[in-house]
Amino acid sequence: MKNIHEQIAQNLKNIRKIRGYSYDQLANVTGVSKGMLSQIEKGESSPSVNTLWKIANGLQVSFSSLVEKTEPNVSVVRLKDKTAVTENNELFQVYPYFPFDTSKKFEIYYIEILPGCVHTSARHHGSVEEYVLVCDGEFTISLHGEEYLLKKGESMRFQADGSHTYANHTEITTRFYLLIYYS
Structure with a gap:
């Protein structure tokens, strides 16, 4: 050091x-x-x-x-090197790719939702936005009494000021990136 x-x-x-x-x-x-x-x-x-x-x-x-120590100009993250944080009997798998950094005010996750998974996320405190970018499959996000179906190649942004649910009602695994921005 x-x-x-x-x-x-x-x-x-x-x-x-x-x-x-x-x-x-x-x-x-x-x-x-x-x-x-x-x-x-x-x-x-x-x-x-x-x-x-x-x-x-x-x-x-x-x-x-x-x-301060400077961040390297290039940072490569490989899924094979990450360990998932799991929930719902491992049907909901979260891979932290870029952890929260106070100077950047965001964090990025790669998430896999296996078939049949319904995961409810508690509301975030403060002014927090979630950005969802779907890579494979499809799933439904329930937010403020509304349901939004997202498919491969689609994305969504929302204020995470209330509980929200991610549900995979299909027979295939859904994969997406989640960016959480703290304004």
Whole structure:
């Protein structure tokens, strides 16, 4: 695990390279000397909070983007590597693909509903939207006294402020992605 100074060095170097800045240009926009910026990037200097704020403000990035570990640009999720969370005698299988991230405000799941499954989801607290994208099969979503039949290639968005039911009344497994957005 990297210490905070190594993380700052890596993040600053990445931002500078993405922007195509020389040390002179970076010094110009941040008000921090190019010598100090070079030392920070090499991990030879421990910048003060004030210096980090000057850099963040000059680059117009968040303070945390300088100090936090960055996510990789590419993240591959394979179903075979995931373990399902199951319910209804394993007729309802949920695979967490991308867990909730406070900076992104959403999470994504891959879900399989086996034939005969009826799953009721409790209402979500706060302002929460669900986005459903059907990959295979078909199923019914019951929401606020209405029923919506969704088939392969179809999708639906709704406020999840009340309980809602997913039901597979067919003889084949239904597969869909669920994105939950927390506004």
